[in-house]
Amino acid sequence: MDNWASHANPLLPHGETTHASSVDLLFLGLVASSILVLVLLFFLLFRFAIHYRAGNTNADRDHRIRKSWRLETAWTVATLVAFLALFVWGARLYLNLYDVPGDAQPIYVVAKQWMWKVQHPGGQREINELHIPINQSVRLIMSSQDVIHSFFIPAFRVKHDVLPGTSEEIWFDPRKAGVFHLFCAEYCGTDHSRMTGRIVVMQQPEFETWLARQDVNGTLASQGASLFRQLGCSGCHGNGSKVRAPALEGLYGSRVSLSDGTMEIADERFIRDSILKPRAKIAAGYQALMPAYEGKISEDEVVKIIAYVKSLGGEMGVPQ
């Protein structure tokens, strides 16, 4: 908990991540333009207030500006142009949040009323903590088990709501080692203010040793494999089975054609929905035989099975 209070001056960018420093630059731009407007306005206000006060009789009060529309259009256009610039600047940065780099390391986050459960692909599990290596971009795949939460790391200037029923993603590339706040930013009930945590950014070697020290009962994928057999998935999807079920090898990242003629990329969300609500997305050429596991398996188990299915190969998934 070393540099807890290391919140340096909030106004200067101290870039925990590339995105954070560009957001701080945007903040300075916004503050500068606002101060410009405020100084202009307050100067005029005070000048008129003092010069044209009722007591000051020798102020020149005739030949007032008659035609106002020239002045009006001038300051309207000026404000519009300034706003357009700020809009474009903000929008461009916002869109970076959506183009996730290819090499981002996926980590699964499950939000539950009033705690964060984090699961690394290697099987390490953390509560209200996220240990990540420096200079390695990270992609969080987040889902909630009950109400809407919001994963907020002030230092990285990033936040995204965590919705029940679907999974949301954020990514960041930490540039500075240190311990940073994690807050829940969407009101979620009694202990909303206790649903906080720490993001620990470590040097690569330290991270390796930390990973090794975690008592891991197998990687996420290996736990998923045992669940795959335990829940009877291998009964149909295993290669020795007599039941016609779509093969899962190489499924992750491939394009799947569905029974109603549409095509979908089999990303984590597709796999997740096919496990929980299989009958809604039936692969072309197959009957809707698979039982729905919604409500029967917990969020953590779904995450493990997804990791296992991904581990069966496919362009996006790296076989572990």
Added chain:
Amino acid sequence: MHKMPDAQPAFQFVDMRQQHDVARLGMWVFLATEVLFFGGLILSYSAYRTGYPTGFAEAARHTKIVIGTANTAILLTSSFLVAWAVTVARLRDSRFAALLLWTAALLGVVFLVLKGVEYSAEFNEHLLPGFGFAFSGPHIHAAHLFFSFYLVATGLHAVHVAVGIVVLVVIGLRAHQRAYSDLYHSPITVAGLYWHFVDLVWIFLFALIYLPGRGG
């Protein structure tokens, strides 16, 4: 013979024309709020329909189109009768206007009865969310959302029809006592506007509830 009410404008109006105009304008503003009140439901319907198009079509096939069509015809006819009653009332034929209004109200009651029949049938088929909803097949989510919209929208509409029936009966009574003439007719005009609006809402609800998915 009942004395014709002296057509005196209310305290804040200059003359009767201004009073009629204000009453009509006020009702149109109220109808605008009703459009947006039902609009909230229309948004939830269209949002979920963009999400579950085939699911909505599948669920809509379970609605009773025969009762729906009959109900639409009934409301259109009663709306016609009310429009006729308003024109007749303005020609000082109050008595006949009262008869027309009561017939329209009767048709409104028939509409509600048919609606009740439809609801009980759907209740037995477990199609009403919150009242033992069960739906087999892959589109259970879409069906649940469709029938939630169906229940809230038609329920709310039925409440508006019931209020309309009471208004038509009361205005009919006043018309029966020769209350209305070309000088004083804003209550019947405003009641007519309300009833036509209730019919207008049903026209759109009919298109959203009973027609999708019929093409198979």
Added chain:
Amino acid sequence: MTRTRRPPRVLLLSWLALLALLATTVTIAYIPLGVANTVIAIIIAAVKGAIVAAIFMELRERNPLTVTFAGAGFFWLGIMLWLALADYVTRPNFPPVMKWGL
């Protein structure tokens, strides 16, 4: 109190037109036209609504202010639908289940 009074021609005609439109919209609904089915159903409903508004609600005889008030509700409903559906149509993970199968 005789029953021979006849309704004004324009009211009678619009009533019959409404019933005819009802019949057409139901029959068209049973012809499989895919997306067109929804579009036609809404257009016919709009036409029926316009008839009720213009003739039964006497909008055609009213001053432009009343007509604007009548249209305002629908226009603002249009704003709500347009921008909200812009989100639903372009949202990457809605619905969690199926997206484009029309």
Added chain:
Amino acid sequence: MKNAPNYLTEDNSLRSWLFTTDHKRVAILYFVGITLFFFVGGAAATLIRLELIEPQGHLVTSDTYNRLFTMHGIIMVWFFLIPSIPSTLGNFVVPLMIGARDLAFPRLNLTSWYLFMVGGATTLYAIFRGGIDTGWTFYTPFSTMYSNSHVVLAITGVFIAGFSSILTGLNFIVTIHRLRAPGLTWYRLPLFLWSLYATSVILVLATPVLAMTLLLVGLDRVFGIGIFDPARGGDPLLFQHLFWFYSHPAVYIMILPGMGVVSELVACYSRKEVFGYKFVAWSAVAIAGIGFFVWGHHMFVSGQSPFAALVFSFMSFVVAVPSAIKVFNWTATMHKGRIRYDAPMLYALAFIGLFTIGGLTGLFLACLAYDVYVTDTYFVVAHFHYIMVGGMVTAYFGGLHYWWPKITGRLYPEYWARAAAILIFFGFNMTFFPQFILGVLGMPRRYHIYPPEFQIWHVMSSTGASILAVAYALPLFYLGWSLFFGQRASANPWHTTGLEWQTPSPPPKHNFETTPVVKRKPYDFTIKGKPRAQNA
């Protein structure tokens, strides 16, 4: 002239007050109602500020704290901010300003007050029974499935109060269209009426969607229809779309009347017509119109599609332009004016300064990348308090002082009023400017306990809040005092233009002896000596 019967003294029985259809008496009834709710909401605010002095928060438990900020939100939004100017000052002054005897639908006006009080009583009953812990935003699925507080009761209260707003809006729209005095064209209307007209358009077109949204949440809790339930395919964001479609225009319902009052005050106390009258008038309508295109900026991080976020962000920048036009025009009005610093003018100047800061920080929140950082933090709390308290409440007090002689026939003590205005200005800034810094540091909103490094700013904010609480109580005393001992007011104590100043104060029941005929444009101070009445 002294003891001529006016609307107050004409018939003082309780029945005559509770069944009045006189717009002036309904305004007084509303004034009593919202003052009560202002202090109920204020009490919750004081408790919150006391609680936040310490990071661990020992004053109340987390659950109580959640119910406190929810109560503060609901009471202040729906039972003070939204009805305040339109239903008190607006109800009183609109018929006077257009030379009419009363509003178009006097009985509806009284019904509106009863709906407001019944809605308020229901909400207070819900709070009394144990309160609500969902926040004033009632986000699903927490409000529909996980909260076990009195959500349905509170929703019913707000649902009923919503109809009170609709009726006020309807009344104003029809009155301003149809009951204007002869010769009073739209461009001769005082700007306060333009703002109230724009507010009424929003009241009438946005509130019904709130009614539907709350009805759906209520049905979901009572019958479990689960239209927002993600487990059954529902989408929690649909609730946010429906809720914010109402709630963003609702913030314009709150601020537009304030802008109208400030236009009147700046014109009167600079003794000069408003600069660019048409621009200020039409910018009010523009705010009402464009205000319906921006609600998505409350949902930038909620999982809304990036495309929609871009659209909403752009429209949020566009809607800021009419507000900028208004601020520039108020400042230009003071140019070459003859400015007097009575209490209402101090409130108007405070409004211009604080509203501008509020508006500019609104741009920070409209800017996508920065909103991702500071939404749901104290930056947002500071932003909307600068607009609501710094803008709306200040304008409300300004208008109250400005029309006080007309309403009560008494003059308030000038120096007490100026002292209160200045104290409110400092207390306000001391309370809410530290919250901007808290927001930039990343302190989330609605937090009962918080990391210790934020404490310094919270302590500053809480001390400011104690000053503000005292400052807000001051007007209650000296205005109350002026009711009995204040100097009697003439028909036009500020020597200003406007039809409402052509009738005695307090005005007789039917407002004008003869309906005035208007021949001149508003704010016509050009006549030497006493400004001739608008209809002379």
